[in-house]
Amino acid sequence: xxxxxxxxxxxxxASTEEIKRAYRxxxxxxxxxxxxxxxxxxxxxxxxxxxxxxxxxxxxMYDMGxxxxxxxxxxxxxxxDIFETFFQAxxxxxxxxxxxxxxxRGQDAxxxxxxxxxxxxxxVTKDIEVETAVLCTTCQGSCCRPGTSPTTCEVCxxxxxxxRMARSFLGQVMTTTACANCSGFGSIITDPCTExxxxxxxxxxxxxxxxxxxGVDDGTRIKLTGQGEVGPAGGPPxxxxxxxxxxxxxxxxxxxxxxxxxxxxxxxxxxxxxxLELDTLDGARxxxxxxxxxxxxxxTLRGLGVGHLNGGGRGDLHVHVQVSVPTKLDExxxxxxxxxxxxxxxxxxxxxxxxxxxxxxxxxxxxxxxx
Ligand code: ZN
Numbered sequence: 429x430x431x432x433x434x435x436x437x438x439x440x441x442a443s444t445e446e447i448k449r450a451y452r453x454x455x456x457x458x459x460x461x462x463x464x465x466x467x468x469x470x471x472x473x474x475x476x477x478x479x480x481x482x483x484x485x486x487x488x489m490y491d492m493g494x495x496x497x498x499x500x501x502x503x504x505x506x507x508x509d510i511f512e513t514f515f516q517a518x519x520x521x522x523x524x525x526x527x528x529x530x531x532x533r534g535q536d537a538x539x540x541x542x543x544x545x546x547x548x549x550x551x552v553t554k555d556i557e558v559e560t561a562v563l564c565t566t567c568q569g570s571c572c573r574p575g576t577s578p579t580t581c582e583v584c585x586x587x588x589x590x591x592r593m594a595r596s597f598l599g600q601v602m603t604t605t606a607c608a609n610c611s612g613f614g615s616i617i618t619d620p621c622t623e624x625x626x627x628x629x630x631x632x633x634x635x636x637x638x639x640x641x642x643g644v645d646d647g648t649r650i651k652l653t654g655q656g657e658v659g660p661a662g663g664p665p666x667x668x669x670x671x672x673x674x675x676x677x678x679x680x681x682x683x684x685x686x687x688x689x690x691x692x693x694x695x696x697x698x699x700x701x702x703x704l705e706l707d708t709l710d711g712a713r714x715x716x717x718x719x720x721x722x723x724x725x726x727x728t729l730r731g732l733g734v735g736h737l738n739g740g741g742r743g744d745l746h747v748h749v750q751v752s753v754p755t756k757l758d759e760x761x762x763x764x765x766x767x768x769x770x771x772x773x774x775x776x777x778x779x780x781x782x783x784x785x786x787x788x789x790x791x792x793x794x795x796x797x798x799x
Pocket of ligand 1: 564565566567568569571572621622623624625626627628629
């Protein structure tokens with residue numbers, strides 16, 4: 429399948445309006461009446477791209493890597509399905525293929541779920557409600573009222589196609605087209621099942637269990653084969669795709685399978701060292717702050733990040749230390765600090781200049797913020 433977005437020269441997140449505008453412009457340029465007969469293929473490609481991308485459902489299917497043609501018109505048990513069958517039957521030609529089957533594969537569906545960061549870290553099993561179509565138990569997908577069966581089409585006598593003489597630039601030719609009376613099915617349902625209105629399937633709510641593995645990323649799609657809707661006339665079910673959205677965690681920011689957070693540390697604790705009690709995804713953990721910890725230093729707790737998607741192990745939790753300097757000192761505190769400054773000969777420190785943004789700290793920050 430060609431890249432429809434490239435064909436129309438739009439980005440993958442272009443709005444429907446942008447897609448239509450791009451299509452109109454290109455269609456004018458490449459219309460065979462304007463650009464000559466050589467442009468016909470290009471024109472068809474543009475039309476196909478527009479057909480798919482301007483329809484939200486087809487676009488979704490296309491984005492998922494599905495075949496847009498496989499789907500129907502959606503909620504209303506699409507008529508486009510029937511026409512596709514019709515044209516496929518017609519294109520098959522030759523009359524040797526026999527009538528088209530009413531049963532066709534159901535549409536794929538896409539569903540979004542939100543999960544917490546901890547659920548992404550450890551994996552989770554979710555039961556989700558889906559609105560879908562299932563086999564009609566009254567007619568078992570035959571579409572006929574129980575005890576009845578379809579009657580053979582009297583126009584095509586069950587062949588599903590009719591032959592006709594047609595005039596073309598080659599002279600008279602025999603063409604085979606799908607029978608319009610029975611839509612190419614070769615039979616007509618005269619007594620449709622009342623439960624499903626002759627569709628062979630009914631709409632319903634169903635609970636689907638999804639196993640979300642540890643390490644899924646925001647936007648990951650999990651494919652549940654055969655969990656989509658049952659097709660027309662009890663055709664095989666499509667697939668269900670579950671797209672995982674990860675909720676923002678108030679404290680931890682995820683980068684890959686690593687987590688990052690900051691902690692504020694009093695100047696004295698940074699100088700003297702301490703042990704901080706930290707609420708991690710795994711519960712309380714002790715964070716060792718060694719004496720002489722610098723502002724923006726990163727202390728890492730190994731293996732407390734998100735589980736790796738493929739295989740064992742987990743990412744790390746990086747704690748970025750922010751050293752806070754007291755702004756209000758009482759007399760006693762000020763006296764002690766002055767005394768300390770005196771002991772360290774820091775009462776009048778020398779200016780030690782460095783170019784802006786070139787320090788070791790900003791390099792550290794860059795490292796953990798992903799370049
Ligand atoms: Zn039925």
